[in-house]
Amino acid sequence: MSGEVLLRATDVVKTFTSRGKKLGARNVATAVNGVSLEVRRGETLGIVGESGCGKSTLARCLVQLLPVTSGSVEFRGVELTGLSRRQLRPHRREMQLVFQDPYASLNPRRTVGDIVADPMRINKIGSDQEIGDRVRDLFVTVGLDPASIRRYPHEFSGGQRQRIGIARSLSLNPSLVVADEPVSALDVSVQAQVLNLMADLQESLQLTYLFIAHDLGVVRHVSDRVGVMYLGEIVELGDAEGIYGSPLHPYTEALLSVVPELNDTDAPRRERILITGDVPDPSARPDGCSFHPRCPVATDECRTLKPPLIELRPGRFVACHHPRNID
Numbered sequence: 239m240s241g242e243v244l245l246r247a248t249d250v251v252k253t254f255t256s257r258g259k260k261l262g263a264r265n266v267a268t269a270v271n272g273v274s275l276e277v278r279r280g281e282t283l284g285i286v287g288e289s290g291c292g293k294s295t296l297a298r299c300l301v302q303l304l305p306v307t308s309g310s311v312e313f314r315g316v317e318l319t320g321l322s323r324r325q326l327r328p329h330r331r332e333m334q335l336v337f338q339d340p341y342a343s344l345n346p347r348r349t350v351g352d353i354v355a356d357p358m359r360i361n362k363i364g365s366d367q368e369i370g371d372r373v374r375d376l377f378v379t380v381g382l383d384p385a386s387i388r389r390y391p392h393e394f395s396g397g398q399r400q401r402i403g404i405a406r407s408l409s410l411n412p413s414l415v416v417a418d419e420p421v422s423a424l425d426v427s428v429q430a431q432v433l434n435l436m437a438d439l440q441e442s443l444q445l446t447y448l449f450i451a452h453d454l455g456v457v458r459h460v461s462d463r464v465g466v467m468y469l470g471e472i473v474e475l476g477d478a479e480g481i482y483g484s485p486l487h488p489y490t491e492a493l494l495s496v497v498p499e500l501n502d503t504d505a506p507r508r509e510r511i512l513i514t515g516d517v518p519d520p521s522a523r524p525d526g527c528s529f530h531p532r533c534p535v536a537t538d539e540c541r542t543l544k545p546p547l548i549e550l551r552p553g554r555f556v557a558c559h560h561p562r563n564i565d
């Protein structure tokens with residue numbers, strides 16, 4: 239896929255430091271460990287990985303809700319790291335985050351109309367009348383009744399609340415929406431409706447999406463390209479067709495093998511690959527390939543030598559000494 243690069247992250251690192259158990263000891267957890275990626279205008283880049291692999295931290299670093307520890311984030315060619323809050327403001331408007339939990343992310347004491355209007359008020363965009371009109375328009379855009387703007391979040395269902403979160407994210411007319419597991423907290427029956435809404439909005443408003451999920455099933459239908467994260471690193475990145483059709487990284491292969499809807503009766507059946515154990519603690523990263531303690535095909539080389547992310551085929555990146563499906 240060609241197109242202007244809207245967002246470019248280069249070697250983004252984010253560490254969190256906490257007090258250790260021993261007096262004076264400090265634990266440094268590297269939640270994001272050198273992520274580089276590009277998001278092009280109009281595309282959807284899906285990011286997947288298990289809980290704790292650093293997806294939300296990466297999302298927050300990209301939209302500058304968290305300062306990076308090191309590395310660069312460029313938005314439309316402008317370096318964002320190191321900018322003051324005031325300098326960041328015009329860029330932040332262009333990049334909005336939709337949160338995972340529509341219950342926790344809406345202030346229960348404010349009306350939903352105020353919640354959607356707040357970004358416009360904070361940025362002093364328009365008169366009260368104009369803001370009111372825009373809020374009603376946004377409600378229609380996301381499929382909600384504009385007559386409900388004086389209600390409170392608890393009066394809405396989970397799916398409706400996520401529509402409110404989406405309306406809020408759109409209020410400043412962003413070009414990039416970073417959606418952090420926007421449907422994970424919703425019932426399966428509602429997930430498809432919200433995903434369809436997001437697809438429609440992408441088309442009508444020409445949005446670019448970074449779409450985060452913990453399973454490959456959810457991002458399949460919405461992503462042009464997919465990045466797979468493990469322990470704060472991108473271990474595979476490529477076009478969605480390639481990732482789903484012939485995954486290169488053993489972790490991607492394992493994630494794919496356990497998504498039921500990707501293994502229906504029409505498709506050649508994949509062998510279910512069980513990866514044992516949990517994602518290791520990011521303050522105790524294994525030597526060599528981070529995935530080696532859980533990898534079914536690990537060798538001695540994997541235990542000592544860290545595989546770099548390389549472009550194995552045009553547009554297909556993988557960090558593995560023994561990539562799969564390459565013949």
Ligand SMILES: Nc1ncnc2c1ncn2[C@@H]1O[C@H](COP(=O)(O)OP(=O)(O)OP(=O)(O)O)[C@@H](O)[C@H]1O
Pocket residue numbers: 254255256267268269287288289290291292293294295296452520
């Ligand atoms: N504010 C923080 N302080 C300390 N550690 C943090 C902080 N935020 C995240 N972490 C740690 O960073 C790692 C990555 O967390 P993050 O929330 O980014 O993962 P995630 O992939 O979004 O997980 P989930 O799927 O559960 O949302 C975890 O080990 C987490 O404990």
Ligand code: SF4
Pocket residue numbers: 487488489527528529530531533534535536537540545557558559560561
């Ligand atoms: S480098 Fe080795 S341990 Fe890591 S994913 Fe590849 S085969 Fe598995």
Ligand SMILES: [Mg+2]
Pocket residue numbers: 293294295418
């Ligand atoms: Mg998260």
